[in-house]
Amino acid sequence: MGRGARKFLDRFAHRFIVVAFSVLLGFPFYWMFITTFKTTNDLYNLKNNPFIFTDYPTLEHLKLLFNETRYLTWVENTLVVGLFVVVITLLLALPAAYALARLTGRWGQRLGIAIFLTYLVPPTLLFIPLSRLVAILGLQDSLWSLVLVYPSFTIPFSTWLLMGFFKSIPRELEDAAMVDGLTRFGAFIKLVVPISMSGILTVVIFSFTLVTQEFVYALTFISSESHQMVGVGVPIYLVRGDVYYWGSLMAACLITSLPIALLYNVFLDRFIAGFTVGAVK
């Protein structure tokens, strides 16, 4: 085989792999898209080619979703819980990360790893005792139960990410500020926090997307339809009896997923850095 042919074959194989994986991984979202805009008749007619529109596209499923379901309530609940969780996460993780990066010395590294390991403790181990604690606190079926519990998985990872971020700030900056009369804590608030905005933003986005992705706690603690989060409300309550309203169901999946995916994509490299710290130099 000549070099030219070989190169052509390599490129072909490369294209094939990339396209095949893109189709496999992206297909369900195409499927959500086409289901959203198909007429009911078109969806359930097995004679029609399901990959394309046989009838003209329709907005009937979107109208149903926005006018006759609690979808917007769930989105609102998710935004409210997300906001509170982000605030709690920042208030606790920022100082903790700074302490680990600068003040605790030799212990910092170990404590950092310890706090990261708590990220590995899964909700499916904790949800049974937590359901009882939530009941004792009188928070059953309340969004406050989620505001209380969600920081348990946003704080560890956020602390870990911010710790790496603070370590990359030159110490001399703070030393100079302290020579100019700021206390250590003052330097943290007035100097370190403002120049760490991109790291803070990463943590905000990360915590928020984690809130939207959570399923087990919301399913366990929240029992009424109107208090539900979008990630549980859509797959559980858009099913009426045994009938799935696939059009509006897929519309809800698509509309919810795309903004989250776009946000996450922008900050992805930082998250990955968080997961691979240590293993990649």
Place this chain on the structure above:
Amino acid sequence: MAISNRKLGAAMFLPAIVYVLAVIGLPFVLAFIYSVGDVKIASVGYHFVGLDNFRSVLQSPSFRRSLYDSIVFTVATQLVVLVGSTILSIALKDKFRGRGIVRFLILLPWVAPVSLGAIGWKWILDSIYSVINWLLVAIHLVRPFDTPMWLGEPTLAMISVVAVESWRLLPFSTVILLAGLTAIPRDIPEAAAVDGADFWRTLFQITIPMMLPIVNVAILFGVIFTFTDMTVVYILTRGGPYDSTQVLPSLAFFTGILGGDLAEGAAISIFLVPILIAVAYLMLRVAHRTEVA
């Protein structure tokens, strides 16, 4: 100065650690206490019952089945993800036109909420309107009205939940491996090529061995994410048909929350702990090794 630094450090660190201990540490300990007690959802008080819950759990066929299913689910998913993400990360390593959009498409399953992705698959695998079945009929691989019941037949249901879980984890593993690949100095594979090693030899003798530490990280996270996940199973099959896709976390949910037997549910979820400890230990070893290196 040093002492005041230490005090300030403790004061800044303490709120976070107290919060995490209260919301993770306390329920973690309670899970063990419940598992040797008699707590029901509506019950008051607590009586120690020793290992009764574990005894009854171990005798239950549903539990044995779900322990087996959990292992199959986890191992099969990791195998698919490992092979898939190795191929994909090598294909994505070098820049090419359209890489940005490909990256976005490939990441979608990981970044979209898992429950919504799973319900999308439920529609794709629908018993009557499955698009996969339509395709199989169209290319005459199966006959109409005799199409596979993806979620209704035990073996197919397990294959389906493994496929969907792999679909979800593949992007995560791929980006982790990509991070590892880009960290391999370019001149090493290039030098091998100059010495006459072809693509496959370079791949198996240089690239893959150099990726091993990062592959470990990807596998460890993957095992945790899969072994402790109940969302995909809950949405696709609810553990059925006949418990054939029931995994430990979903069984704990059905027993402890829906069935109201918190103690037995806790006993079931305790079986997740050995895997967690093993992974945590291995992860610390990876972290330690790279620190020393």
